[in-house]
Amino acid sequence: MISQEVVQKVLAAAVSRGGEFAEIFAEDKKSSSAAFDDGKVEELSSGISRGAGIRVVVGDTTGFAHTADLSEAGLMRAAEAARSVALSAGSGTKTVALEPGTEHLLPKDILLPSQVGKKEKIELLQQMNHVARSTSGSIKQVSAGYGDSHRRILVANTDGVFATDEQVRTRIAVSVVAFGDTGMQTGYETAAFTMGFEMFEDVDIEELASLAANRAVRKLSARPAPSGTLPVVLQGGSGGILFHEACGHGLEADHIIKDSSVYKGKVGELVASPLITLVDDGTVQRQWGTAKIDDEGRPSQRNILIKDGVLTDYMWDELRARKSNRASSGNGRRQSYQHLPMVRMTNTYLLEGSEKPETIIENTRHGVYVARLGGGQVNTATGDFVFGMTEAYLIEDGEITEPLRDANLIGNGPEVLKNIDAVADDFSITPGTCGKDGQSVPVGCGQATVRIKEVTIGGTANG
Amino acid sequence: MDDLEIIAEKIVSQAMPGEEVEAFVAWDEETSIRIYNGAIENLSKSQSSGVGIRIVSNHRQGFAWAGTLDPSAVEFAMAEARDNASFATEDEYLGLGTPDDVAPKDLDLWRDDLSSHSTDEKVSLALELESAVKNSDKRIKSVESANYGDVSSTATVLTNTGMKASYRQTFSFISAYAIAVENDETQTGGGYSVGRTLSELDLDKAASDATRRATRLLGASKPPSARMTVLFDPQVTTTLLAIISGTLSGEAVIKGRSLFAGRLNEQVASATVSLVDDPTNPFAFGASVFDAEGYASRSNSLIADGVLQGFLYDTYSARRAGVSTTASAVRGGFSSTPGVGARALYLTPGTKSQPELIESIENGVLVQNISGVHSGVNPISGDFSVGAEGLLIKSGKLGSPVKEFTIASSLQRMLQEVVAVGNDVEWIPSVAAGVSLVVEGISLSGI
Numbered sequence: 046m047i048s049q050e051v052v053q054k055v056l057a058a059a060v061s062r063g064g065e066f067a068e069i070f071a072e073d074k075k076s077s078s079a080a081f082d083d084g085k086v087e088e089l090s091s092g093i094s095r096g097a098g099i100r101v102v103v104g105d106t107t108g109f110a111h112t113a114d115l116s117e118a119g120l121m122r123a124a125e126a127a128r129s130v131a132l133s134a135g136s137g138t139k140t141v142a143l144e145p146g147t148e149h150l151l152p153k154d155i156l157l158p159s160q161v162g163k164k165e166k167i168e169l170l171q172q173m174n175h176v177a178r179s180t181s182g183s184i185k186q187v188s189a190g191y192g193d194s195h196r197r198i199l200v201a202n203t204d205g206v207f208a209t210d211e212q213v214r215t216r217i218a219v220s221v222v223a224f225g226d227t228g229m230q231t232g233y234e235t236a237a238f239t240m241g242f243e244m245f246e247d248v249d250i251e252e253l254a255s256l257a258a259n260r261a262v263r264k265l266s267a268r269p270a271p272s273g274t275l276p277v278v279l280q281g282g283s284g285g286i287l288f289h290e291a292c293g294h295g296l297e298a299d300h301i302i303k304d305s306s307v308y309k310g311k312v313g314e315l316v317a318s319p320l321i322t323l324v325d326d327g328t329v330q331r332q333w334g335t336a337k338i339d340d341e342g343r344p345s346q347r348n349i350l351i352k353d354g355v356l357t358d359y360m361w362d363e364l365r366a367r368k369s370n371r372a373s374s375g376n377g378r379r380q381s382y383q384h385l386p387m388v389r390m391t392n393t394y395l396l397e398g399s400e401k402p403e404t405i406i407e408n409t410r411h412g413v414y415v416a417r418l419g420g421g422q423v424n425t426a427t428g429d430f431v432f433g434m435t436e437a438y439l440i441e442d443g444e445i446t447e448p449l450r451d452a453n454l455i456g457n458g459p460e461v462l463k464n465i466d467a468v469a470d471d472f473s474i475t476p477g478t479c480g481k482d483g484q485s486v487p488v489g490c491g492q493a494t495v496r497i498k499e500v501t502i503g504g505t506a507n508g
Numbered sequence: 509m510d511d512l513e514i515i516a517e518k519i520v521s522q523a524m525p526g527e528e529v530e531a532f533v534a535w536d537e538e539t540s541i542r543i544y545n546g547a548i549e550n551l552s553k554s555q556s557s558g559v560g561i562r563i564v565s566n567h568r569q570g571f572a573w574a575g576t577l578d579p580s581a582v583e584f585a586m587a588e589a590r591d592n593a594s595f596a597t598e599d600e601y602l603g604l605g606t607p608d609d610v611a612p613k614d615l616d617l618w619r620d621d622l623s624s625h626s627t628d629e630k631v632s633l634a635l636e637l638e639s640a641v642k643n644s645d646k647r648i649k650s651v652e653s654a655n656y657g658d659v660s661s662t663a664t665v666l667t668n669t670g671m672k673a674s675y676r677q678t679f680s681f682i683s684a685y686a687i688a689v690e691n692d693e694t695q696t697g698g699g700y701s702v703g704r705t706l707s708e709l710d711l712d713k714a715a716s717d718a719t720r721r722a723t724r725l726l727g728a729s730k731p732p733s734a735r736m737t738v739l740f741d742p743q744v745t746t747t748l749l750a751i752i753s754g755t756l757s758g759e760a761v762i763k764g765r766s767l768f769a770g771r772l773n774e775q776v777a778s779a780t781v782s783l784v785d786d787p788t789n790p791f792a793f794g795a796s797v798f799d800a801e802g803y804a805s806r807s808n809s810l811i812a813d814g815v816l817q818g819f820l821y822d823t824y825s826a827r828r829a830g831v832s833t834t835a836s837a838v839r840g841g842f843s844s845t846p847g848v849g850a851r852a853l854y855l856t857p858g859t860k861s862q863p864e865l866i867e868s869i870e871n872g873v874l875v876q877n878i879s880g881v882h883s884g885v886n887p888i889s890g891d892f893s894v895g896a897e898g899l900l901i902k903s904g905k906l907g908s909p910v911k912e913f914t915i916a917s918s919l920q921r922m923l924q925e926v927v928a929v930g931n932d933v934e935w936i937p938s939v940a941a942g943v944s945l946v947v948e949g950i951s952l953s954g955i
Contacts, residue, residue: 095581457912
């Protein structure tokens with residue numbers, strides 16, 4: 046994308062007026078998507094973006110500028126803008142030695158988005174539409190979406206990092222509306238991986254479509270969710286997002302440094318049930334939050350955050366790590382070259398336990414079984430969270446019974462972690478998009494079936 | 509702006525026989541400053557531009573975009589848009605808009621002076637905001653961030669079917685997020701002010717809102733479950749209106765996703781509710797002279813005295829519904845095609861201020877924040893269940909703070925149960941204005 050020689054010159058210029066760290070992040074990304082809705086191939090879209098972001102760190106201050114002009118002159122202009130935060134005149138001569146890192150190659154068996162015809166991509170959506178609609182007469186509307194991206198990045202900094210990577214991601218989703226006497230209900234399913242079109246050799250799109258359709262249909266006969274404090278069993282893979290939101294964000298070093306996390310100063314303390322081991326792992330093969338390097342050029346790592354209930358470490362990016370005089374944990378990520386990196390999760394999950402999911406349900410007299418959690422929100426300073434249940438059932442006398450209408454779970458992250466009293470052995474990871482400070486990045490969230498002793502259920506009106 | 513028009517003209521001139529071509533070319537300049545602990549944490553200045561190309565040929569639509577105005581990337585987008593169209597399903601209603609007779613209003617949404625303010629002035633403003641929040645109350649332990657940001661944006665929409673519109677606007681804001689601590693308990697609260705240039709920002713308001721919202725929740729407990737009257741703070745009303753606007757989209761109606769489909773001229777809300785989308789109101793954050801397809805913006809009545817008056821349409825959904833466009837095409841930027849959306853919703857205000865509304869409530873809760881909106885509100889079924897925090901209202905007076913509870917109802921029922929709208933309309937950076945709103949019969953679950 047940019048030669049090593051130009052990178053060296055630009056970095057030297059970036060720190061020529063002072064500053065202890067400068068970085069250039071260049072990105073070339075092609076993406077395409079297809080949308081099927083209302084029985085029609087509604088839209089195919091293709092996009093291209095290319096550019097570089099340059100940052101200069103002077104003390105506690107970061108200057109940043111980005112440009113779509115990757116020529117030497119364009120990059121130099123961005124470097125000048127970024128270094129405007131450095132006030133000293135500087136000597137103007139600083140040499141930067143770069144150490145090129147391992148070259149990361151894509152897997153040999155990858156099917157790149159560009160190698161697959163648009164027709165084939167559309168056929169997946171048509172097939173999902175067909176399957177969803179034939180599931181039940183009450184299916185009234187189906188929409189399906191496909192997306193892929195091929196991103197090449199180059200990161201270099203004044204510490205000598207010079208790294209490149211190529212990342213291919215593919216996703217598919219289906220959303221179904223069912224109509225009955227009680228009104229309309231919806232069902233949604235998605236699959237997404239850091240891989241190419243070969244993903245569809247493993248992903249059963251018909252199953253996704255029928256899962257979504259059945260979910261919508263079942264909810265037509267759902268009763269209002271009960272409200273109040275109840276035991277909740279989260280199905281394996283259904284609720285990892287709760288731990289991502291309610292615990293993961295509070296373990297990001299930027300929140301710790303700014304005193305806006307409940308986990309500040311708690312390393313070495315028991316912060317969760319001893320059944321809990323929480324990991325953030327950017328190396329899990331092909332998962333949505335996986336990459337060989339983070340967006341600061343550091344190899345991805347598997348980081349243990351909580352071990353047997355004891356807080357072991359936070360997640361770090363370059364900037365926060367420098368301040369605390371330690372190494373980054375490979376958690377520096379950004380949405381694009383137009384954004385500054387910050388501490389972000391990759392794939393965050395609870396390690397599985399030894400119980401059988403059936404046993405956990407049998408041992409719950411009265412509670413709620415959550416088969417799918419929707420999105421959520423958390424206040425990292427207090428740990429308070431809210432999550433939507435998009436597929437849930439009543440548990441009565443140890444058995445899953447009636448489906449429940451959509452409602453919210455509400456609680457406090459640290460309390461929930463302490464309140465987990467059973468962890469099963471059926472681990473799985475689900476893809477998601479994590480938003481922080483206006484930036485979105487792909488992440489994975491995972492967990493086995495777990496039981497939370499008590500959590501507040503918002504209830505559906507009339508519940 | 510001339511440059512954008514030249515690029516757009518070049519794209520549109522490449523239309524082949526039988527093709528309708530739309531070029532949307534946009535250019536933004538942004539400054540973003542974040543202050544922490546009396547120093548600049550981040551300072552970013554950038555310009556970005558891009559183009560989105562829509563081609564309709566034989567009633568099939570294709571789209572492609574480029575995040576740069578580099579000629580080779582624009583060429584790529586043109587070729588891809590054309591190719592993408594060939595894979596889409598034929599749809600007789602598809603096609604680009606043609607000019608109508610509504611004249612554009614002269615809205616003053618651009619401030620020349622924004623670019624004359626130095627970066628230092630902007631930094632000082634954010635620094636001043638941080639210290640104002642810090643010194644406002646002993647319980648404010650820190651300010652997680654104090655921000656200044658501005659954007660100047662210009663865009664051109666041009667088609668070979670006669671649509672031609674160029675528009676520009678400036679926008680400037682400050683915000684702060686305060687952390688309050690008392691007796692080992694932490695609460696947070698944000699405040700902000702928006703305008704079109706620096707002199708339109710109200711620093712005192714941003715600071716006092718952040719402080720008040722963080723400190724008044726200290727000592728909050730979980731309230732007992734009950735059914736009660738809820739007074740929504742203006743910001744929360746904005747969120748509610750934004751959700752409701754999705755159900756009033758003609759596109760949602762056509763596709764069977766609106767809970768208001770088939771209810772035109774029916775009483776869908778209490779008689780207190782009159783809802784208008786008026787992007788020609790220059791105070792609205794979403795105001796613009798044209799919509800995303802180049803039609804002159806106009807005021808659309810959606811609900812009048814509780815009766816459903818109409819839906820919002822863009823060219824496609826209007827053709828399919830057999831009506832005229834309401835100039836309600838919106839787009840997220842050059843990388844997406846236009847869709848239907850509200851831009852400047854507001855409820856016709858009532859006569860009472862928020863303190864007067866509080867006086868009229870015997871037993872209720874003032875809701876300051878709601879959370880989990882994306883997961884807890886289903887705009888298709890209308891199910892509504894969100895997390896909330898705020899203050900109890902007892903015998904017409906604000907009482908103790910409450911948190912970690914949910915409020916549940918349905919969108920349909922909440923609209924019917926609106927008993928009062930405040931007189932405190934506040935233009936918030938969203939598609940809807942805020943105003944205090946009193947709704948009865950909401951299930952609150954806590955303990």
